[in-house]
Amino acid sequence: MAFDATIRTQYNNNGTREGWSWLDPFAAIGRMVIGWVNNLGAAAIFLALALWQAFRRKQFSKIIQQIYFIGARSLTIIMLVSLFTGMVLGLQAHHALRQFGAEGAVGSLVALSLIMELGPVLTAIMITARAGSAIAAEIGIQRISEQIDALQTMHINPLRYIVSPKIIAAIISFPLLTAVADLVGIFGGYLSAVMLLGLNAGVYWHSTQVYVVLADVTNGFVKSIVFAVLVATVCCYQGYFAHMRRDSHGAQAVGLATTSAVVISCVLILVSDYVVTSLLI
Amino acid sequence: MDAPLIEFQNVTKRFGDKTVLDRVNLQIYEGQVTTIIGLSGAGKSVILKHIIGLIQPDEGVILFRGQPISGTKKSVLDASLARISYMFQQNALFDSLTVYDNIALPLRETTNLKKTEIHRRVMARVKQTELTEAVGKYPSELSGGMQKRAALARALITDPQIVLFDEPTTGQDPVRKNAILSMIAQYQRKFNFTAILVSHEIPDVYFISNRILALYNRQIVFQGTPEELESFDHPFMDEVIGSLEALQKELTGLYSRRQFKILNHVQMKRRSQKDPYCLVVFGLQELHAIMSRVGYDTAQEVLSTMGLYIDKHFSAIGGFSTRRSTNEIITMVPYSSLAETEGIVNDFVRDFNAYMVPRIGETACRSASGASVDLVILAGIAEGQAQGDIDSVILLARSQQKEIGRLSCAAGE
Known part of the structure; x- marks a missing residue:
């Protein structure tokens, strides 16, 4: 009885613990943190093995297929979202800067906001919603219907066949879609500030050209690559290990894996955005 | 008898607190059809998954041609496993691929064969398994029997030396069950592979099996020929075989060989010599x-x-x-x-x-x-x-x- 915590913790005849201890919340937090660290390590190894498999033969056509699915088929939604984001930025910037007589800076504000922050972040979130969820669900179903086990019995590495092309395709697609989102967003700002609110077109483009430097564009692409690795890894990992979830089984596990994939990806996009920005500034 | 191709020595497997296999000993011989029988959930599929390497034993040793799998070099082990095919209980066909692509998948991904050669081999298997009309269809568009045949064609496409069949007749009607078993038997004779089946189809499975392994209470309680099983005196016979045979009688109207023997014995005992x-x-x-x-x-x-x-x-x-x-x-x-x-x-x-x-x-x-x-x-x-x-x-x-x-x-x- 050296420690008060042991006094109120008893065991019944079945060996099940009864009562509670003031240490229980800390134990729960500890278990959760250990779980996170374990998952983090497993995901890192998962990513490393998948990247290694990317350099094996017969991967090219699979990567092209995935670029089509993750990249080309996300183009419309990315363009639509970035167009309205640029338009609302142009509108807000014009409204705010007019009060200081600085309407001339609308172009640079819209362009820098998009290139440095909103372009990569919104693109990553939209791809997560469209392609990331589909990837997690597809792999999850392949897992619970034993298709992944079947690959192993056919001596086909599932990481090579299923996961690796998706991660490589994401790394290629994210920066390209980000570039499209930046351009369409800047054009959206032009539509609202110049076409609707009457700002001089020359002032808009001059301000954009003067204040945006190559480093801003590069930093935006660096972020998009980081987001690509995170989103693709999380979505593939959640689907791949859907059968090991403790909270559910079968189809329900696939559903929850898909939800987790989207939520974790979105949180990681925002957290890593801050970390990468602080490193790049 | 020859040295066993695959041998389990005191293999134990637990999933959490549940022990599925408890010091299992068994031998599987080359070129034979070996069938593992037992109740649902007894751990029959777990035995197959140990053989293919999807599951590792917690205790005990699995020998392949006399060599322990656990101590074998990875390259040698991979070469051994490459000669084994597995046919899943639920077929595990890729639902986003057509029947043709499913069958061609192992050749496309694991060999350097040219497209024309892959096509030739796939079409040969398609023809043998009577899937010509289904070749461009997706698995969801096929009947249960056709899905089984597609899975069988995929399992045989690499000309394996050992084929593991995990309840190949599950979900089929009695006619189709016998059809699938006959198909396995015929292909086994034709391609001379070692077949290991998990099945409930008693007594039909006896007709195609050289050896029967009976899994009961987490252990292998019988290894021998179907004829030897008929005279095996063990609670397994009453609890497992009896219930499965009764079901078979209802379905086909015919008695099993064992039931026939007993019935005949009872009838003749009443008669004078x-x-x-x-x-x-x-x-x-x-x-x-x-x-x-x-x-x-x-x-x-x-x-x-x-x-x-x-x-x-x-x-x-x-x-x-x-x-x-x-x-x-x-x-x-x-x-x-x-x-x-x-x-x-x-x-x-x-x-x-x-x-x-x-x-x-x-x-x-x-x-x-x-x-x-x-x-x-x-x-x-x-x-x-x-x-x-x-x-x-x-x-x-x-x-x-x-x-x-x-x-x-x-x-x-």
């Missing part, structure tokens, strides 16, 4: 040739119809029947002399030709493709004495078999 009985051996000539022409399903349907009709006809006079092999049905007529039995069989032949042959013909001729097919039904009668050896009577009846019915399907009919 010299009392005669008669035995009729029915057969379908050249079953394998018929299967290749009318298909496995149709051939099994013919046999099943024949079995049901024999049971219906002879049970009215106290007779009982069993399926002795894939194409042979034996009927015991315990209370009739040879002359009486000949009369009963003549009645049977007349009714059979009048009512059943046209019905069988309708099914069989519709399925016959290409060349003409002759379905020849044989029957032989022999008389025995109550306390005599039944096997010699069966042999005698078999030797006296003659044609009782013939059905010809002309080419293109």
